[in-house]
Amino acid sequence: MSGLTIYPLDLGDAVVDLSMSMEKKGTGVPWKAKLLCYYIEGAEKKILVDTGVSDQEHAGRWHAETNCRVTPGGSMVALEKIGVKPKEIDLILLTHLHWDHAYNLDKYKNAEIYVAKEELAYALMPLPPHYFYYEHWNIGLTPWFTKSIQQMKTIDLVPQKVVDQVSVIPTPGHTPGSMSVVVETAGGPYVICGDAVMTQDNLTGNPARHTPYTMTGHFMDYRATWRSIDLISQMVKADKTRVLATHDPAVISKSRYPE
Numbered sequence: 001m002s003g004l005t006i007y008p009l010d011l012g013d014a015v016v017d018l019s020m021s022m023e024k025k026g027t028g029v030p031w032k033a034k035l036l037c038y039y040i041e042g043a044e045k046k047i048l049v050d051t052g053v054s055d056q057e058h059a060g061r062w063h064a065e066t067n068c069r070v071t072p073g074g075s076m077v078a079l080e081k082i083g084v085k086p087k088e089i090d091l092i093l094l095t096h097l098h099w100d101h102a103y104n105l106d107k108y109k110n111a112e113i114y115v116a117k118e119e120l121a122y123a124l125m126p127l128p129p130h131y132f133y134y135e136h137w138n139i140g141l142t143p144w145f146t147k148s149i150q151q152m153k154t155i156d157l158v159p160q161k162v163v164d165q166v167s168v169i170p171t172p173g174h175t176p177g178s179m180s181v182v183v184e185t186a187g188g189p190y191v192i193c194g195d196a197v198m199t200q201d202n203l204t205g206n207p208a209r210h211t212p213y214t215m216t217g218h219f220m221d222y223r224a225t226w227r228s229i230d231l232i233s234q235m236v237k238a239d240k241t242r243v244l245a246t247h248d249p250a251v252i253s254k255s256r257y258p259e
Helices: 056-062 074-081 117-124 128-134 144-151 222-235 249-253
Strands: 005-017 030-041 047-049 091-093 112-116 152-155 160-163 166-170 179-185 188-194 243-245
Touching: 005 074, 005 179, 005 249, 030 074, 030 179, 030 249, 091 160, 112 117, 112 144, 117 152, 144 152, 166 222, 179 222, 188 222
Parallel strands: 047 091, 091 112, 112 152, 188 243
Antiparallel strands: 005 030, 030 047, 160 166, 166 179, 179 188
16 A cells, blocks of 8 residues: 655745636636645655746746745745755656746756656747746746756656656646646545646536536647546546645645545
């Protein structure tokens, strides 16, 4: 039986439109989203899934539309609160390279960083509407993740084991190279999904409309996003409580998974 435990690391909040999480629902209604990343304890390596958001000053200057309130010290301080030092992290698994998911990579000097080939390629040459998400050179910034490219291992976007009881699966749609992390625990498999699912409510459908899920509101590829939601649901056998998204307020109802 697996002894792996997942810790959600609370990095702050953002206030955006509710329709970001649920397609065509709640337009104009504020949604208090979370800013999270995850630590996996008990594996043969110390694993961090995403590294989280930038600091408050930078977020306020370049991403004011998100109304972020970032916890000082970010993922580094959040880790230390559960007794883990940043220098102890062996492996970072990036669900994707958006600015609120993969900042502060350079603070993890001893970590090998896994990112999908498709994601890194797109992050370096995104379409203009996505320049701010990746903080591209064309808006006068330098993508933060480029400082850590030497630590990166680009991997194919296919299902593959990373270490015993931890694997990655392709869940594109939100971005071209989004991937999710499957963690086998004593309570069954959990999926840390980045933004492939925005909230657990995306796994609930509308019987009147004959839809098994509710589409997210923030995606690049509609078909790929839908298929990714379906794959995630299959991985957890339709138990949405085992889906851990990055902006879902429901996640912080528990300090660890499974309890």
